[in-house]
Amino acid sequence: METTAKHKHVAVWHDGCLDNQTGIDSKVAIRKWCPAPGDAVFERLDDKKNVFVGEIQAELYTSLTKRAFEGIVEYQGPESMPVLNSVLCSIASHETILNLTSRTAYGLANAERFCEMLSRRIDLQEEHRLELLIILQEAIANAVLHGNLEVESAPLEEGIPALEKQYNELEQKISDSALSDRRVEVTASWNQPKLTVCITNEGPGYDADKQHHIPSDAPIRGMELIRSLTDRIEIEKKGRQLKLFLRLPVD
Numbered sequence: 001m002e003t004t005a006k007h008k009h010v011a012v013w014h015d016g017c018l019d020n021q022t023g024i025d026s027k028v029a030i031r032k033w034c035p036a037p038g039d040a041v042f043e044r045l046d047d048k049k050n051v052f053v054g055e056i057q058a059e060l061y062t063s064l065t066k067r068a069f070e071g072i073v074e075y076q077g078p079e080s081m082p083v084l085n086s087v088l089c090s091i092a093s094h095e096t097i098l099n100l101t102s103r104t105a106y107g108l109a110n111a112e113r114f115c116e117m118l119s120r121r122i123d124l125q126e127e128h129r130l131e132l133l134i135i136l137q138e139a140i141a142n143a144v145l146h147g148n149l150e151v152e153s154a155p156l157e158e159g160i161p162a163l164e165k166q167y168n169e170l171e172q173k174i175s176d177s178a179l180s181d182r183r184v185e186v187t188a189s190w191n192q193p194k195l196t197v198c199i200t201n202e203g204p205g206y207d208a209d210k211q212h213h214i215p216s217d218a219p220i221r222g223m224e225l226i227r228s229l230t231d232r233i234e235i236e237k238k239g240r241q242l243k244l245f246l247r248l249p250v251d
Contacts, residue, residue, distance in 0.1 A: 010088050013069070015054030023081035028088060049091045053084060056104050065116040071097040072117070074104050074183075083183065095189045096121060102148040103180035110186070111136035118188050122195070128248060131229050132197075138226050139199045139242055140184060147201030147240065148182035149173045153222075190248070197244040205238035 011029040012018065018030055033052060051071035052064050064072055073087050074080070087097050096117050098110070115133050118124065124132065145151045151170050173179050182202040189196050226244065227233060234243040 010049045010051060010091060012084075012088070013050060013052050014075070015052075015060075017054050017075050017077075023078055023085075025085045025088070049093075051084075051087060051091065051097075056100060056108075058108060061108060061113055065113040068120055069117065070095070070121070072099070073097075074100045076101070076181075090187075092189065094121075094191065095187060098186045099183055101180060102144045102182050102184060103174060103177075105140070105144050105184050106149075106174055106180075110140045114140075114186055114188075122190055122192070122248070124248075128246075132246070135226050135229050135244060135246075136186070136197070136199075138222055139197075139244065140186060142222060143184045143199050143201040143203075143242070145170065147203035147205075148184060149179050150203060193248045195246045195248050197246070198241060199244075200237070200241045203240060205240045207239065 011031060012024075013031050013033040015033055018024075019032075024030075033054075049071070050069050051073060052069045053073050053075045054060075056064075056072065056074050061072075071087050071091055073084050075084065083099060087099055091097060096114070098114050098117070100108075100110070111133050114136055115124070115129055118132075119129065146153065149170065151173060184202075185198075185200045187198045187200075189198075223233075226242075230244045231247050232245040234245075235241070236243060
């Protein structure tokens with residue numbers, strides 16, 4: 001990632017995991033987050049950028065995204081410091097970042113949570129919020145399942161047996177730490193009326209130019225559904241990164 005912000009503008013809130021600051025590249029405001037009401041009013045922090053770092057569980061995840069965090073990073077110990085430093089360097093005045101391992105992202109309502117985070121920053125009309133929710137559900141699922149976990153898509157024409165096979169493969173791969181430790185990162189940046197969302201995975205990538213056969217009577221899903229709801233998409237980093245360009249309404 002390109003460095004678009006200085007660390008001194010960042011306040012890192014955490015759940016107790018960063019009492020020892022060793023490993024953070026530059027001085028940032030380190031504050032322990034306490035979930036009790038009134039303990040943290042993030043909107044009054046002089047417009048500092050707020051990044052929550054810690055173990056992400058469903059209830060906490062929901063609570064965090066209803067506040068003014070501009071970034072959420074899953075922290076697994078000192079080995080996560082390069083990821084945290086990358087996020088600290090890349091947060092800009094118009095950017096929201098989510099960075100989770102596939103193990104954690106699997107089974108969580110990531111699209112809903114990211115839309116919640118984004119709605120704290122920009123005005124999203126309900127129609128556009130629902131479209132963005134659909135886009136993110138497809139894109140994040142693709143990044144985690146087919147990118148990081150390398151699970152093949154179930155052929156529609158093979159029906160239930162193919163779906164069962166896919167599920168069994170997924171259960172096997174999510175227990176493989178080499179695969180489930182791979183991260184998925186979702187970012188959003190904007191300059192109204194333009195909104196850019198970027199989803200990046202750490203899988204082996206794929207040939208974006210390769211054509212895949214899709215039955216004519218197949219329901220629209222995956223990349224075709226994403227294309228239908230965005231102004232433009234770009235596939236970069238050998239298929240590991242999907243950039244989505246959308247246009248927001250102007251009042």
